[in-house]
Amino acid sequence: MARAVTTRRKTINTALAWAIGLLIFFPILWTILTSFKTEGQAIADPPIFFFFDWTLENYAIVQERSNYMRFLWNSVIIAIGSTLLGVAIAIPAAWSMAFVPSKRTKDILLWMLSTKMLPAVGVLYPIYLIFIELGLLDSRAGLVIVLMLINLPIIVWMLYTYFKEIPGEILEAARMDGASLRSEILYVLTPMAIPGIASTVLLNVILAWNEAFWTLNLTAVNAAPLTAFIASYSSPEGLFYAKLSAASTMAIAPILILGWFSQKQLVRGLTFGAVK
Amino acid sequence: MATQHSRSAARAMMAPAVVLLLGWMLIPLGMTLYFSFKKYLPLRGGDLGWVGFENYERFVSSSAFWPSVQATLIIVGGVLAITVTLGILFALLLDQPMWGQGVVRILVIAPFFVMPTVSALVWKNMFMDPNNGLFAHLWRFFGADPVVWLTEAPLFSIVLIVSWQWLPFATLILLTAIQSLDGEQLEAAEMDGAPTIKRFWYIILPHLSRAITIVILIQTIFLLSIFAEIFVTTGGAFGTKTLTYLIYQRVLESQNVGLGSAGGVYAIILANIVAIFLMRIVGKNLDA
Numbered sequence: 001m002a003r004a005v006t007t008r009r010k011t012i013n014t015a016l017a018w019a020i021g022l023l024i025f026f027p028i029l030w031t032i033l034t035s036f037k038t039e040g041q042a043i044a045d046p047p048i049f050f051f052f053d054w055t056l057e058n059y060a061i062v063q064e065r066s067n068y069m070r071f072l073w074n075s076v077i078i079a080i081g082s083t084l085l086g087v088a089i090a091i092p093a094a095w096s097m098a099f100v101p102s103k104r105t106k107d108i109l110l111w112m113l114s115t116k117m118l119p120a121v122g123v124l125y126p127i128y129l130i131f132i133e134l135g136l137l138d139s140r141a142g143l144v145i146v147l148m149l150i151n152l153p154i155i156v157w158m159l160y161t162y163f164k165e166i167p168g169e170i171l172e173a174a175r176m177d178g179a180s181l182r183s184e185i186l187y188v189l190t191p192m193a194i195p196g197i198a199s200t201v202l203l204n205v206i207l208a209w210n211e212a213f214w215t216l217n218l219t220a221v222n223a224a225p226l227t228a229f230i231a232s233y234s235s236p237e238g239l240f241y242a243k244l245s246a247a248s249t250m251a252i253a254p255i256l257i258l259g260w261f262s263q264k265q266l267v268r269g270l271t272f273g274a275v276k
Numbered sequence: 277m278a279t280q281h282s283r284s285a286a287r288a289m290m291a292p293a294v295v296l297l298l299g300w301m302l303i304p305l306g307m308t309l310y311f312s313f314k315k316y317l318p319l320r321g322g323d324l325g326w327v328g329f330e331n332y333e334r335f336v337s338s339s340a341f342w343p344s345v346q347a348t349l350i351i352v353g354g355v356l357a358i359t360v361t362l363g364i365l366f367a368l369l370l371d372q373p374m375w376g377q378g379v380v381r382i383l384v385i386a387p388f389f390v391m392p393t394v395s396a397l398v399w400k401n402m403f404m405d406p407n408n409g410l411f412a413h414l415w416r417f418f419g420a421d422p423v424v425w426l427t428e429a430p431l432f433s434i435v436l437i438v439s440w441q442w443l444p445f446a447t448l449i450l451l452t453a454i455q456s457l458d459g460e461q462l463e464a465a466e467m468d469g470a471p472t473i474k475r476f477w478y479i480i481l482p483h484l485s486r487a488i489t490i491v492i493l494i495q496t497i498f499l500l501s502i503f504a505e506i507f508v509t510t511g512g513a514f515g516t517k518t519l520t521y522l523i524y525q526r527v528l529e530s531q532n533v534g535l536g537s538a539g540g541v542y543a544i545i546l547a548n549i550v551a552i553f554l555m556r557i558v559g560k561n562l563d564a
Binding site for chain 2: 027096102119127129153181251255
């Protein structure tokens with residue numbers, strides 16, 4: 001039975017929740033608004049909220065000055081590439097742990113998780129050195145590999161928890177009918193697991209897109225993604241709020257939209273299935 | 277029934293992931309350990325031989341060490357206190373019946389998807405700047421002198437920025453946990469006349485304890501290694517040099533790899549202590 005709630009109480013809840021929600025969202029809203037102002041309007045005191053001359057010139061300037069498209073392209077390749085590579089490696093592993101568990105499965109899962117806990121700074125120099133030796137420094141391939149490795153434990157875990165929910169009897173039946181391992185995975189398991197795989201891809205693209213330790217330390221010019229592009233605005237020259245805002249909006253917009261679709265997966269993915 | 281054939285196939289399918297992660301863990305870790313026992317200055321003579329535990333001693337006895345431990349503790353502790361407390365309150369609020377719940381949820385979660393360099397720079401410039409930031413406008417409006425946030429209250433400023441990024445995570449996970457609470461129990465308590473505070477203290481909070489623990493442990497692991505937020509705001513100045521940032525400076529800025537590696541080993545040990553607790557909880561969950 002639903003609890004009876006008075007309209008008055010509901011109104012108070014609504015007002016309070018919206019106030020808090022808008023307060024938390026405000027920095028993002030402010031950034032988006034500022035990106036459409038002129039530099040003069042961007043620093044006006046008192047601040048102008050909506051009634052300014054909306055302009056797109058900042059977006060044009062940012063693109064022209066720093067070649068936004070190249071950074072965007074790097075971000076896309078690195079985020080999607082590392083995720084797809086990770087998923088391709090993780091699907092067989094998660095499959096075997098979910099459907100052919102052995103005594104050591106649990107230990108292997110926990111050990112994989114433990115590699116995620118390794119603080120990046122503790123292995124910064126070795127990775128740096130290996131990258132120099134292999135010519136991977138400032139290359140997209142290098143970042144795809146590193147981000148794939150740091151997200152692989154999460155990918156395996158998420159897929160494992162999704163696969164676990166698929167009833168084993170269906171696989172048994174396919175096996176009885178003489179399906180080979182390959183066709184079992186391709187034609188029986190994968191179609192059922194597609195929602196789970198999609199969620200996993202979504203969350204890991206977001207994580208890779210926003211990763212800001214390796215992307216800052218292992219790139220210079222060629223492979224620098226949006227995280228590094230934004231970091232280059234940390235030493236300002238003259239008036240730059242509107243341009244910073246335009247650059248920021250362009251860097252976060254794609255992932256904000258993806259992120260809103262992935263709220264549910266976020267909980268499962270980031271707590272390693274401990275909270276559902 | 278798993279056959280012998282499918283068992284060996286299963287092992288083969290696990291192999292790539294296991295081998296890759298094993299290599300990713302052991303090779304850099306081995307190298308860090310190796311360098312930590314050497315005097316190794318890539319730009320000033322390179323490998324200058326074995327020095328035993330000298331790097332470990334020098335790392336903890338340098339004047340920058342204790343301040344960095346302090347900064348780390350303040351940032352991690354401050355962010356945890358803010359995000360967990362507000363996270364519980366927001367989760368309780370969002371669980372209430374209201375209009376437009378879905379939209380509010382989206383608004384609250386949004387900061388989590390903003391990349392760290394963007395959130396740090398937006399806060400630094402558009403809010404905390406002493407001349408043109410919104411806070412300065414607000415302070416002047418009330419006739420006060422604007423605060424130079426990142427120099428006068430640097431740790432507080434960073435705690436504020438990082439809390440803004442992590443509050444959505446805490447709220448979302450605690451909200452998910454609250455929603456799994458059995459409504460009948462609460463209703464029964466309500467009918468028995470238990471006041472709101474008591475219902476919270478004796479029913480909701482115990483139910484949330486596991487989720488709270490998980491939030492604390494996962495956030496601690498991420499917070500111990502925050503980097504970009506410091507990199508683009510203070511660059512480690514004004515007492516905001518955390519352990520992570522100190523090691524980064526030793527290794528890449530002053531190119532003292534031996535010393536930095538010893539620091540790295542300390543950081544790894546610290547992270548592992550936290551990780552052990554997290555793994556216990558997650559491991560228990562696997563059995564269930």
